[in-house]
Amino acid sequence: MQEILQYLFSGLTNGAIYAVIAVGFSMLYSSTDLINFAHGEFVMLGALGMVSLTAGFGLPLIPAFFLTVAGVAAAGMLFERLAIRPVRHPEPIVLIIITVGASIFLRGAGMLIWGKNSYSMPPFSDHPPIDFAGARLLAQSIWILVIVTVVTAALHLFYRRTLTGKAMTACAVSKKAAWIVGIPTKWMVLLAFGLSTGMGAVAGAIISPITMPSYDMGTMLGLKGFCAAMFGGLGSLWGAILGGFLLGILEALGVGFVSSGLKDAAAFILLLLVLYVRPQGILGSADVKRF
Amino acid sequence: MTNNTNLLEIRNIDKSFGGVQALSDIDFFLEQGSITGLIGPNGAGKTTLFNLITGLFPADKGEIRFGGRPINNFRVNELVRLGIARTFQNVELFESMTVLENILVGLHTRTRCGIIESIFRFPYIRREEQQARERAIELLEFVGLQDYADRTSTDLPFGWQRLLELARAMASKPRLLLLDEPAAGLNMSETGRLEELIRKVRDQGVTILLVEHDMNLTMSISEKIVVLDQGRKIAEGPPREVQTDEAVMAAYLGKAKS
């Protein structure tokens, strides 16, 4: 019992991270029909940016956090402007290679800036772990869960309550129709990139105290976040959240009861099962590209 | 009414998508070697019926028989092998291929070379390829496109693309040919040529079912007209009778008002 609880805690923590990364993927996919293979690299930028601003420049946590997220979002928008918008025939295969190219570029840039070392970062607060029926919950885990909840709620309100959010939803449904009614679709795509990569940075920043960030941490996180987005249903906000937590928990239980070596495989085995059985995901709509 | 002269029998077909009843209780048959026109206002269910006959999706209820044999559960490509060919409303040519290659793909079911045979290029494979090319040229001559064999198919003017698609469908040696709005986008003289070709196809013994909005063409070419409205068959008979049918007039005029 105590063991299961312990795995559950670690699953929830990882799940929250996957959820935020998945939201970034999903959001971008729904408004641009693009899967950003460089997304994981923006997570890395978020984590290492956080390390540099706090440890390197000595900024306090809160400004460092917002500065990191804003900086990475700006980098994401720059990426859209320079590498995505100029593409004349945005076919999936071309976009896949461009974003993969970007991911190699960003990883290379990360290596130039931060070197090949792993960094360590103190937790956001130095509360002792909390005891729950013998299982320990780290203070940072609570930070993570709280921040993820706040970010998700904010995003939900943004999409439902603000005009810009609604305009983005309209773009997701039909770019052409949105353009006809006067929504500046180009600006919306740019914004989607900023929001999506910003979410990536949030994920990176909040896990930096528990992962020993390094320049090559992004790829696996990105792919797993992507798997999570697929479980929940690509293009659905709540689907991405649900998929993230589900993946985190299943993975943790898998580590506990099967084998830690195959932990990484779990995400991909689940991905295949979802694709074969229910490609629209758990909460996704039915518009699946399946012949 | 089952007898050998009916090539296709559609019996009590129902089909719905989600909650929308696209076809209900459709029942008619096509006589061997006949030309039948399928008409009706937009959304009447004509294309759905086409897709059912060609095996794109199964019917919810009822039976489709082809040459006396139930074909409900056949897949699209198996039906082509049995002898059902179709053209598309929006002309679906293979854009990266030449005119000749499009026809050669059309001959797919009438040739048999597989991956292994193609690697070793056995003599009978060479012979088959040679014969296929000859047959393809004949088909191009049939629609008058033999001089454009090596052009990229989508470089042809639209009207010719329709003719090419017709020739490609004929390549599979169909017994039943379904034409989905073959005259859409054609001018008067092209439509005239098409009409002539459709008759020639029929004279080769092919049964034809066509969906067409050009009433002049449909009425002059068809021996029988089936009228659908909102998923139901509202009339069936020779063109002259159908034209004066009250239900048909109501369906079309009613539609025109809205």
Add this chain to the structure above:
Amino acid sequence: MYGRAQKIIYAVFVIAVIILGWSLDNEYYLQLLIFIGLNTLLALSLNMLMGYAGQISLGHAAFYGIGAYVTAILTTTYNVEPILALPAAVGAAMIVAWIVGIPTLRLSGYYLGMGTLGFGMIIHILFREWSSVTGGASGFVGIPPLEIGPLIFDSRRSYFFLVWGVVLLSIIMCRRIIDSRVGRALRSIHDGEKAAAAIGVDTKKLKVQVFVLSAAMAAMAGFLYAHLIYFISPGTFNFVASIRIVTMVVIGGMASIWGALFGASLLTLLPEWLHAFSEFEMVVYGLILMSVMIFLPRGLTRGVIDIYYRYRKSHDK
């Protein structure tokens, strides 16, 4: 058709290979050319699937790896003769491709990309984690050189001829398939799957067949790789490797056999040139990849031709 032109090209190709093979004495250059050959095999194999049949695979390195690991395990752990391990290596990849292909190839677009990506990751993790059999993350050592009867391929020069012989045979094989009824059917799937089925092509079956063929060619490359280096490790067959194969095909130009050769050459040589940039290597590589796709999305070969035509047009006016 193009019978004569084709024969001339093949002849030029053979002569070039022979001249290079005899005249080059530099082990490094020979090694580089061998790698270009292996990458050409990989690019050709993916090109059949992606360029011609239009089915993307982001996990193709898995088959490359299966070919390498199966022969490594058989020849080293079980002392099987390499030449007998070859059918096993290729056959294993084909069986895996068949089993995975049936459900996966029902997907299309991004979903197909993801399915193949997931498959590739699973196989990669298997190589890494099943250490009792595969040697785990540190790799598999001690693979014997390739012997075929009295011939031992343990020098760079002999291996060069072997690899390029296989490349030539593969090019001829692909060319023949493409110019046949099957090849046209594959291209018809690429252009329009619905129309292809409506014309009588058994699209499901054909897609699986070409996937299996493609896997076999990639496994062949893996087999040759293992007996070239005598050492394999999971990192060679990861996601990045799969993407590199995709990039070779796209940069060379999809649906082009000589494009595959070109793309493979470029992507093999590029990292060598980029060594000069030392730590800037990744940055420059990423930039090149992005720029080519932004400005010449149809690949370098076609891209240059397109630019030439645009230039001609503007001058004719």
